[in-house]
Amino acid sequence: MCLSVLYECEDPSGYRPEEEKEFMDILEERRRSSDLGHALRTFTPSPYKGAPPLSAGALNRKVLESQYLRYITKEVAMETGESVDLVREEASGILEEMSQNLQLGFIRLLGFTLSKVFKRLFSHINVNQEGLNRLQQAIQESPVILMPNHRSYVDFLVLSYILFTYDLPIPVIAAGIPLMDMKMVGEILRRSGAFFIRRAIGSDKLYWAVLSEYVKTIVRTGYAPVEFYVEGLRSRTLKSLTPKLGMMHMVLEPFFKGEVYDIKLVPISISYDRVLEESLLAHELLGVPKPRETTMGLLKARRVLEEDYGSMHVYFGMPLSVRQLTKGRVDRCEYNLLPRDLPQRPSVETQECVSWLAQQVIRVQEQNSILSPWSLMACLVLQGLSWELLTQKTLRLKGLAISFGARLDWPGRCTVMASSMALHRSVIRCHRGRVTLLEEEEGPVGAGPFTTEEGVVRRARAVLMVAAYRNQALHVFIRPAMLALAVHTTQGSRREDIYSSFRFLLDLFSNDFIFITGRSSQDFEEACSLLRKCGAVQTSQQEVTSPEEGQSTTSFLRALLQPFIDAYQVVFSHLCVEDVAVFTERQMVPAVRSLATKLLLSGELKSYEALSSDTQKNVLSALLRLGAVTRLRTGFCVLLLIANKPAIRRLADTLGKNVEMTCPTPFIISNE
Ligand SMILES: CCCCCCCCCCCCCCCC(=O)SCCNC(=O)CCNC(=O)[C@H](O)C(C)(C)COP(=O)(O)OP(=O)(O)OC[C@H]1O[C@@H](n2cnc3c(N)ncnc32)[C@H](O)[C@@H]1OP(=O)(O)O
Ligand SMILES: O=C(CO)COP(=O)(O)O
Numbered sequence: 115m116c117l118s119v120l121y122e123c124e125d126p127s128g129y130r131p132e133e134e135k136e137f138m139d140i141l142e143e144r145r146r147s148s149d150l151g152h153a154l155r156t157f158t159p160s161p162y163k164g165a166p167p168l169s170a171g172a173l174n175r176k177v178l179e180s181q182y183l184r185y186i187t188k189e190v191a192m193e194t195g196e197s198v199d200l201v202r203e204e205a206s207g208i209l210e211e212m213s214q215n216l217q218l219g220f221i222r223l224l225g226f227t228l229s230k231v232f233k234r235l236f237s238h239i240n241v242n243q244e245g246l247n248r249l250q251q252a253i254q255e256s257p258v259i260l261m262p263n264h265r266s267y268v269d270f271l272v273l274s275y276i277l278f279t280y281d282l283p284i285p286v287i288a289a290g291i292p293l294m295d296m297k298m299v300g301e302i303l304r305r306s307g308a309f310f311i312r313r314a315i316g317s318d319k320l321y322w323a324v325l326s327e328y329v330k331t332i333v334r335t336g337y338a339p340v341e342f343y344v345e346g347l348r349s350r351t352l353k354s355l356t357p358k359l360g361m362m363h364m365v366l367e368p369f370f371k372g373e374v375y376d377i378k379l380v381p382i383s384i385s386y387d388r389v390l391e392e393s394l395l396a397h398e399l400l401g402v403p404k405p406r407e408t409t410m411g412l413l414k415a416r417r418v419l420e421e422d423y424g425s426m427h428v429y430f431g432m433p434l435s436v437r438q439l440t441k442g443r444v445d446r447c448e449y450n451l452l453p454r455d456l457p458q459r460p461s462v463e464t465q466e467c468v469s470w471l472a473q474q475v476i477r478v479q480e481q482n483s484i485l486s487p488w489s490l491m492a493c494l495v496l497q498g499l500s501w502e503l504l505t506q507k508t509l510r511l512k513g514l515a516i517s518f519g520a521r522l523d524w525p526g527r528c529t530v531m532a533s534s535m536a537l538h539r540s541v542i543r544c545h546r547g548r549v550t551l552l553e554e555e556e557g558p559v560g561a562g563p564f565t566t567e568e569g570v571v572r573r574a575r576a577v578l579m580v581a582a583y584r585n586q587a588l589h590v591f592i593r594p595a596m597l598a599l600a601v602h603t604t605q606g607s608r609r610e611d612i613y614s615s616f617r618f619l620l621d622l623f624s625n626d627f628i629f630i631t632g633r634s635s636q637d638f639e640e641a642c643s644l645l646r647k648c649g650a651v652q653t654s655q656q657e658v659t660s661p662e663e664g665q666s667t668t669s670f671l672r673a674l675l676q677p678f679i680d681a682y683q684v685v686f687s688h689l690c691v692e693d694v695a696v697f698t699e700r701q702m703v704p705a706v707r708s709l710a711t712k713l714l715l716s717g718e719l720k721s722y723e724a725l726s727s728d729t730q731k732n733v734l735s736a737l738l739r740l741g742a743v744t745r746l747r748t749g750f751c752v753l754l755l756i757a758n759k760p761a762i763r764r765l766a767d768t769l770g771k772n773v774e775m776t777c778p779t780p781f782i783i784s785n786e
Contacts, residue, residue: 136242136243137240137241137242137243138240138242138243139239140239140240140241140275140276140279141232141233141238141239142238144229144232144233149226149229149230150226152226152229152279153222153225153226154222157218157221157222157278157281158281159277159281159282159283159284160250160254160283161254161283161336162253162254162256162257162258162283162336163254163336165337168335168337170213170216173213173328173332173335173337174209174210177209177324177328177331178202178206178209180327180331181455182323182455182457183205183323183327185455185456185457186323186457187201187202187205187320188201189319190319190320193319201320204320205323205324208320208321208324208325209324209328211291212309212311212324212325212328213304213309213328214286214305214307214308214309215304215305216284216306217305217306220306221274221284221306221307223302224271224274224302225278225279228272232272232275234419235268235390235419235421235423236423236424236425236426237422237424237425238425238426239276239425240425240426240427240428240523241427241429241430242428242429245429245430246276246280246282248430248432248433249380249430250280250282252378252380253282253283255376256374256376256377256378257334257336257339257340257368257374257377257378258339258340258377258378258380258433259340259341259342259377259378259379259380260273260339260341260342260380260382261341261342261343261344261379261380261382261475261479262341262343262383262479263343263349263354263382263383263384263480263483264343264345264346264347264348264349264355265348265349265352265384265386265389266384266386266390266391267348267391268386268390268426269343269348269384270287270289270341270343272384272426273341273382274287274306274307283338283339284307284338285307285338286307286309286337286339286340286341287307287308287309287340287341287342288311288329288340288341288343288361289303289308289309289310289311290310290311290313290347291310291312291313292313292406292407293310293407294308294310296408296409296412297409298409299412309328311325311361315360323457325364326363326364329361329364330364330365330367330368333365333368333377334368334374340365342361342365344357344362344472344475345357345358345476348391350395350396350398350399350582350728351399351578351582351585351728352389352582353585353586353588353589353626354479354480354627354628356628356735357469357473357475357476359468359469359472362471363460363465363468365377366436366468369436369437370444370446370449370464371446371449371454372446372454373454375437376435376436376437377435377436377437378433378434378435379433379434379436379471379475380431380434381431382428382429382431382479383427383428383431383478383479383482383484384426384428384429384483385427385484385486385523385586386423386424386426387423387424387425387426387486387488387537388422388423388424388488388537388538389423389582390418392579392582393540393579395582396578396579396582397575398727399726399727399728400571400574400575400578400707400725401703401704401707401727422537423537424486424537425486425523427483427523429482429483429484431478431479431482432478434471434474434475434478436471440467443463444461444463444464445463448461466631469631470630470631473629473630473631476628477628477630480589480628481519481521481589482521483521483586484521484522484523485515485520485521485523485586485587485590486522486523486534486583486586487508487512487522487523487530487534488535488538489583489586489587490508490511490512490522490587491508491531491534492581492583492584492586492587493511493584493587493591494507495542495549495551495580495584496577496581496584496677499549500547500548500549501547501549502547504531505531508531511670512524514648514667515587515591517644517647517648518591518644519590520587535549538580538583539552541576541579541580542576542580551573551580552576553572553573553575553576565715567711567715570714570722570725571711573722574722574723574725577722577723578722578723578725578726581677581723584674588627588674589627589628591671591674592627592674593637593641593644594641594644594645594650595671595672595675596616596619596620596623596641596675597612597616597641597642597645597651597658598645598650598651598660598667598668598669598671598672599619599671599672599675600612600613600615600616600618601651601658601660602660602668602672603771607657607658607659608656608657609653609654609655609656609657609658612658613635616634616637616638616641617634617638618768619675620634620637621634622736622740622765622769623678623736624736625732625733625735625736626678626729626732626736642658645664645667645668648664648667649663649667650664650667650668651664651668676721677721677723677724678723678729679769680720680723681710681723681726681729682733682736682769683769683770684706684709684710684719685730685733685737686762686766686769687709688702688705688706688709689702689737689743689757689759689762690757690762690763690766695756695757696746696754696756697755698752698753698754699734699753699755700752702730702734702755703730703731706730707725707727707730710725711725737765738755740761741758741761742757742758742761742762743756743757743762744758
């Protein structure tokens, strides 16, 4: 490892290490005292308004006996011609499959096991104490919904562990059904608070009814805090995902119907120095199917215990009052028109409000997430630098990130960047003064272009792993980056024209990045203000210009967007070729991958990220949203899609205006 202590110690950013003090390392105490004592200690959390204890069985009975479920049961019986009793039995079966059975004994058992595991995996688990105090308060005042981001299987384990450690009520957690099928483990999770939901519910009316009544009853009674992952799955790219709205609707309905005075949404940001599943997730992006969740698989994965994953941060955000946030956004009177027990489709206004709330929560998750030095280094490593330049530029980037409002975990040590590199040695290393990506078997990258598809995949895997950590930081830079690109691509400097290019980018990329609907002008103003602050643009009422001295910042920001632009252009190219007319997503992804591989091999494309299935699917969603791809309604179960080639070409042309198709600063990396 080549160290450049001198460069690392120079810190032009004015960063104040005392800002770190808000976090407490929960492993510190665990390293000093008995794990058994911790697991067996008195646990007396104060519930919501002293809610009386309700057993899991009693909760289920309440759900089954509800007027709402009775009504739906009759409706389904009428629609299907089955007897009411049979439909009731089906409902009971769904509930049995779904319901949690939280038991303190299992929490203690897992508490003990997790203390051992976490100490092996992480050097610190840092939690913001103030956030826990706020949570404690919120739990007593209103039903609370815990809404963490989702990056790893560790997320839900660590959250319940933290709540147990701080004597807070253990949450019940919406879990995907595959976890239920794990031998023994599924049952342990159920007894630790998991309730299991099917992934794609589609139009199964009875299932929706049972699930929503189950969730609403928990919220109404204050049975326990509800935890769910609004992104719906672990983000393979470590970027936030577009929220799923089913659970969101369910937890909010008791408020909309006036059954509870308020509900508090608690955004939780979980950030990892290194994610346990990093390699598997990168493979999945390249088309390798996800291994099925099995107990045997879990046992085999114990190898992870031998590795170091650095630290993690869990930031409990300010509880958001749904009552306050929705004031003036929804008219709850619409719910007075029908008895509460009857099903009612939410109005368009309510749907928009629910979607807006979900975006708000994700935005807060992003703002509160803690960036590691490695995340910033990854922004630059992918632009290709020597070690000395990398350390210098990272320090400068740190200053920029702080001025853009990022929260950093930057330990005071001089060798922090070298330690970050060491933590990620499975993918990157410093070789003869150069930073090189490491690929399985082949050693350092840079010996020349890859000549085989296999080589491309190996390199892509390494690139995607590094890119994921860069992605953790993108929410900080994305708006300024889009402004920098808009300034660069717009002819002239008229503010109006630049805003219009900025809006185009915002709109096109809004499946890849979370932008709050209807806020584009505020996003533009925010981007102007941030770039002005660092001298990268000058603005007046009529103009936005980019002065010479701001060029290095703006070209860095533009380069952050380049892999996405390249990936979008590859999908556009694929869909515009003659023989692609009607297609399915399943056909499109491998076909785009094959085109991208060809372009990478021929050297016409430099961005390996164009191989990522996540980006490809986001492009497709964007095209569907923009009407450049349409759904063909047929009787088939698969969704057939039609590409509107002229519309796609127009998008490609607008995006391509003055933007090169390939990455201007490819992933270095020379072998001296
Ligand atoms: C001390 C130590 C202790 C340690 C102790 C450890 C504890 C350890 C516990 C383990 C715990 C594991 C935890 C794992 C974590 C995950 O497994 S994360 C994955 C599972 N969780 C989630 O996915 C939650 C987020 N997902 C959602 O909310 C999704 O919407 C749902 C509910 C899953 C449904 O998904 P979907 O079928 O794909 O539906 P979605 O696209 O949302 O909506 C489809 C349509 O139905 C419509 N719809 C919505 N609601 C309704 C309704 N009620 N009726 C009819 N239609 C409706 C929608 O409007 C939508 O319509 P369109 O807009 O398409 O026209
Ligand atoms: O979210 C899950 C449980 O954590 C499982 O879904 P994924 O494996 O698709 O991320």
